[in-house]
Amino acid sequence: MARMSRTSRAASGAFSPVTMIVVLVVGVLALAGVGILSAYSPELKSGNDGGGHVLSKASTGFGALPVLLRSLGVPVVLNRGVLTDASDDSLLVLTPAVQTKPEQIDDIIHYGPTLIILPKWVAAPDANHEGWVRTLNAYSGKSSLEVLPEGLLKDTTLIEREGRATVSLRRPNGTSFGKPIQIEALRTIGGDAWIPVVVTQQGDAILAMHRETRTYVLADSDFLDTSALKSLAGARTAVDLIEILRPDGSPVVFDLTLHGFQRTRSLLRLMLEPPLLGLTLVLAALAVLAGFQAAVRFGPARDHARIIALGKRGLADNTAALVRLAKREHHMAAPYALLVRAAVARVIGAPRSLSDDELNAFLDRVSRTTGAHSTYSALAERAKAAKTPGDLMQVAGDLYRWNQELTRARQ
Structure with a gap:
């Protein structure tokens, strides 16, 4: 028997109120956490996926450039949404991938200087290091130019060189620019619609401005990507390229929407x-x-009743409402006393042949014999003297107590 009782207690304790409350709280917190994480998931991504954007730490990415600019005191903004009017004085840097559609660049509205860095390298993830990539080969010049909108693509050529060479840069007026750096498969841009901004010693433009839209295009990403900043000369050249385009004191805004990191x-x-x-x-x-x-909550849920009750309940409610409306509740005290007297007389077996006065006297004797708190005659007088609903409730309570005192032992 003791073993069964212990088993029963263990079974009942498996779903104790404390356990259910803990389970409920944990479930609510977990659901709230999932909702919050799903709402902010685009911003929680590290972005270190080896892509060609400013969140990527790969050699072909641009993750080192904003770090370098911040260390030099240049304001940097990583944009995930629609640009505001306050950004018109900033330099906007776009790093499209080969898969980027020209319409996506057209949809970005910016009235300040804009720099588009053309994609260059075909890269595959490095299985040994997360976020690293292995460069396989370079995209064709046609594939790199196809990211440009139609207005920029017309009459534009991309010249590709082979092999690795040391490249020295200068301004079109012959002024030396940056430091000589090693570039693999150098690319330059040409066309009648482009004004050279920074050129090689041979006069080929690596940075040019479109005559109509005033948009800048960097033909070779190796001047600004992470691999370019591995040397002091590369870092100095990259900073000079940004500073020549950035208005004095204005921030540099790097776009992330082209790579799917927009804030939705x-x-x-x-x-x-x-x-x-x-x-x-x-x-x-x-x-x-x-x-x-x-x-x-105490007790079961209360069922909603009909607005207009049916049957005896409806008749009783309507009668009570009429009595309340007429303000004659206290007149019900005397009839209620007679009903209580009849119920008590029936239960205790009072002789039926007694008159009203004799029945009252009989009930008074029984009340005194049983030690009731009051006699019926006194209660009846109080019922006749009731003047307010409060008097009615008080005498009704006393009649109920008197009824219980005379009939409890006989029921």
Whole structure:
């Protein structure tokens, strides 16, 4: 028997209130965590995927460039959304991939200087190091130029050289620019629509500006990517290329939307940010209070009754409403006393042949014999003297107590 009782207690304790509360709290917190993470998932990505953008630490990426600029005191912004009017004075840097469609660049509205860095290398992930890549070969010049919108692509050529060479740069007026650096398979841009900004010693433009749109294009990404910054000369040249395009004191804005890191708007995100955050907290508090009220409620849930009751219940409710409307509740005290007298007389077996006065006297004797708190005659007088609903309730309570005192032992 003792073993069965222990088993029963163990079985009942498996779903104790404390256990259920803990399970409920953990479930709610887990669900809230999943919702928050899903709302902010684009911004939680590290971006170290070996791509050609500023979040990538690969040699073909541009992750080192914003770090270098910040260390020199240059304001840097990593843009994940739509540009505002405040960014028009900044230098916008676009790093499209070969898969980028020209329409995506056209959709970016920026009235300040814009630099487009053409993609160059075909790379594959390095299985031994996360975020690293292995360069396989270079994209063809046609593939690299296809990322440009139609207005920039017309009459534009990309000249490709073979082998590795030391490249010295200068301005079109012959002024020396940057430091000589080693470049693999140098690329330069040409065409009647382009104005050279930085050229090689042979006069081929590696950085040029479009005559109509005033957009800058860097023909060879190896002047600004992470591999270019591995040497002091490369770092100095990269900074000079940025400074020649950046207005004095303005930030450098690196776009991330072309690589799928844009900040998307959603209803869940709006609910978690001001000004709707307050509403979300209020709704959460209401849900907690509703759950607490359901947990501590006494008794079963009360069924909603009909607005207009049917049958005897409806007749009784309507009668009570009429009596309340007429303010004659206290007149019901005397009839109620007679009903209680008849019920008590029937239970205790009072003789049926007694008159009203004789029955009252009989009940008074029984009341004194049983030690009741009052006699029926006194209660009847109080019922006749009731003047307010409060008097009615008080004498009704005393009649109920008198009824219990005379009939409890006989039921």
